[in-house]
Amino acid sequence: MKCIIEGKNVKVFGRAVQALSRVGDELWLDPSGKGLALRSVSSAQSAYACFIFSPLFFQQYSLGCAPKQSSETVKCKLLMKSLLPLFRCLTSIERNVERCQISVSASSDWVIIQFFCRHGITKTHNLRFQEKEALQAEFASHLCRNVLKAPARLLGDVVMHFPPFQEEITLSTTPLRLSLRNYDDSSESKMKRMFTEMSLHPDEFEYFQVDVDSTITFCLKELRGFLSFTESHCLPVSVHFDSAGKPVCFSVEDMLFEATVVLATLIEPESTDSIQPAGTQVHATSRY
Amino acid sequence: MRFRGKIVDVACLNHFTRVVTTISKLTKTCVLRLNPDKLFFVLSGKVANGGVGMWCELSQANFFDEYQMEGCNPENNEICLEVVPENLSRALKTVQNAKSVKVKLTKKHCPCVTVSAELPTLSSISRVVTHDVPVDVIPTRLWHELKEPSVPDFDVSIYLPPLKTIKNVVDRMKNLSNFLVIEANMNGKMNLKIETDLVSVTTHFRDLGNPPLGDGASQGGRDPDSMAEVRVDVRKLQQFLVGQQVNPSKSMCNIVHQSVVHLILLHEDVSLQYFIPSVA
Numbered sequence: 001m002k003c004i005i006e007g008k009n010v011k012v013f014g015r016a017v018q019a020l021s022r023v024g025d026e027l028w029l030d031p032s033g034k035g036l037a038l039r040s041v042s043s044a045q046s047a048y049a050c051f052i053f054s055p056l057f058f059q060q061y062s063l064g065c066a067p068k069q070s071s072e073t074v075k076c077k078l079l080m081k082s083l084l085p086l087f088r089c090l091t092s093i094e095r096n097v098e099r100c101q102i103s104v105s106a107s108s109d110w111v112i113i114q115f116f117c118r119h120g121i122t123k124t125h126n127l128r129f130q131e132k133e134a135l136q137a138e139f140a141s142h143l144c145r146n147v148l149k150a151p152a153r154l155l156g157d158v159v160m161h162f163p164p165f166q167e168e169i170t171l172s173t174t175p176l177r178l179s180l181r182n183y184d185d186s187s188e189s190k191m192k193r194m195f196t197e198m199s200l201h202p203d204e205f206e207y208f209q210v211d212v213d214s215t216i217t218f219c220l221k222e223l224r225g226f227l228s229f230t231e232s233h234c235l236p237v238s239v240h241f242d243s244a245g246k247p248v249c250f251s252v253e254d255m256l257f258e259a260t261v262v263l264a265t266l267i268e269p270e271s272t273d274s275i276q277p278a279g280t281q282v283h284a285t286s287r288y
Numbered sequence: 289m290r291f292r293g294k295i296v297d298v299a300c301l302n303h304f305t306r307v308v309t310t311i312s313k314l315t316k317t318c319v320l321r322l323n324p325d326k327l328f329f330v331l332s333g334k335v336a337n338g339g340v341g342m343w344c345e346l347s348q349a350n351f352f353d354e355y356q357m358e359g360c361n362p363e364n365n366e367i368c369l370e371v372v373p374e375n376l377s378r379a380l381k382t383v384q385n386a387k388s389v390k391v392k393l394t395k396k397h398c399p400c401v402t403v404s405a406e407l408p409t410l411s412s413i414s415r416v417v418t419h420d421v422p423v424d425v426i427p428t429r430l431w432h433e434l435k436e437p438s439v440p441d442f443d444v445s446i447y448l449p450p451l452k453t454i455k456n457v458v459d460r461m462k463n464l465s466n467f468l469v470i471e472a473n474m475n476g477k478m479n480l481k482i483e484t485d486l487v488s489v490t491t492h493f494r495d496l497g498n499p500p501l502g503d504g505a506s507q508g509g510r511d512p513d514s515m516a517e518v519r520v521d522v523r524k525l526q527q528f529l530v531g532q533q534v535n536p537s538k539s540m541c542n543i544v545h546q547s548v549v550h551l552i553l554l555h556e557d558v559s560l561q562y563f564i565p566s567v568a
């Protein structure tokens with residue numbers, strides 16, 4: 001696989017890597033005819049994120065490296081620790097990098113990322129990939145009974161009211177109102193924690209379909225990374241969810257890419273007796 | 289015991305938020321004292337905080353459009369609450385663009401100061417956000433600890449140089465020593481100095497001016513050139529300086545020789561006093 005990303009799209013790609021780094025410690029690169037997919041899953045298997053860049057996103061996008069290669073494309077898993085530093089400083093990428101070339105060859109175990117910068121400087125990074133397998137989560141969003149579409153800045157503005165360290169958040173909807181509040185499952189600190197609640201009217205959403213009243217609790221941390229990506233592109237966010245225990249899916253799409261994050265929700269968010277909240281796992285499978 | 293206040297003006301909300309944020313940088317917990325005319329943020333100088341004391345006074349009319357309170361009983365028409373100012377600051381910071389902000393004393397899972405705001409939206413119906421900040425009600429028998437500290441019988445009173453300048457100096461001195469000496473005289477001279485085995489550094493300020501002495505000043509026989517000094521923990525001074533977000537209209541300090549330095553910052557509608565004790 002070989003692809004070239006031009007100009008400001010390098011920053012977009014970098015933002016996707018940053019958003020994925022908030023989810024898991026490993027990143028799966030999965031090139032296919034549909035485009036280049038970047039995926040990550042959290043260690044507890046409770047969060048999954050996927051960014052797919054269509055071939056139109058790239059200045060050049062080709063799958064096989066040489067005619068002799070088999071038609072099967074290379075799928076690889078990289079350590080986030082190796083990849084993230086390359087895309088950490090987006091302002092300097094914006095200023096200096098003219099294009100970025102990513103190539104993977106089946107014969108060796110390297111992913112080669114080259115930054116062609118101003119003043120004729122080329123930076124080449126060789127990252128070894130760990131195994132060859134693909135990651136895919138199965139999530140039937142069409143089966144979700146509740147679907148919302150929030151305008152670009154809405155979710156970010158709402159999430160801003162909760163402290164940065166707030167781990168989990170509870171979202172409650174009825175057809176008339178949507179509310180979010182912070183979730184605290186440790187009863188001893190209950191006395192001293194600050195509680196925040198925010199309530200929104202359906203009119204604030206581009207689309208608001210709530211067929212079943214539901215209250216779901218999920219992890220905010222992984223969502224924040226995704227929201228900082230979507231805000232920078234001013235894209236409306238679709239939210240698919242159902243009752244507690246079933247996963248919630250946030251997604252955006254654009255002509256050039258689509259991005260999804262799927263989060264597990266707690267089975268019994270109202271119960272404060274449970275010490276170990278039993279959340280469902282996001283069903284992420286590896287396949288060859 | 290009831291308290292209910294409403295802030296409608298954006299500038300007042302902004303100013304109030306900045307005051308609370310400054311307090312949150314000075315101390316982790318403090319007491320919020322409310323009476324019909326004023327609000328106070330108080331930290332009594334106990335050994336637990338290293339003897340540092342703080343007194344911040346605001347006139348409620350300068351911030352709130354509506355303000356109603358009822359103390360425990362008619363003789364003690366005040367409310368004293370122990371609060372973590374950082375929680376209050378965080379709650380206020382998120383509602384800066386609100387149409388109106390209500391602050392009230394409520395009882396949720398514990399006594400709370402609830403900040404609730406109506407936020408403007410593109411649709412006709414506002415977004416409502418509430419933050420419940422947990423507080424501890426302080427019983428009346430402990431109120432004697434929360435009185436305004438009396439101005440000590442000071443040896444020298446002097447206007448401070450710009451806080452930013454002092455902060456720059458103190459930040460660099462902190463790298464060299466844990467203790468810093470503040471000395472000043474009644475002729476407008478102030479020195480900040482540190483002394484270690486290897487090095488001593490002094491920064492001199494001149495022509496600062498001295499505030500007029502009150503009646504019955506005890507400085508009658510004092511030589512205006514003689515310096516009064518206090519040796520303080522540099523981190524405590526730095527903590528005071530780091531929190532300051534707005535330039536005060538007046539800033540001064542009183543020094544009791546080898547005892548305590550009393551820093552006073554006056555803004556239009558807020559006064560902040562900070563006491564740092566000397567160390568041996």
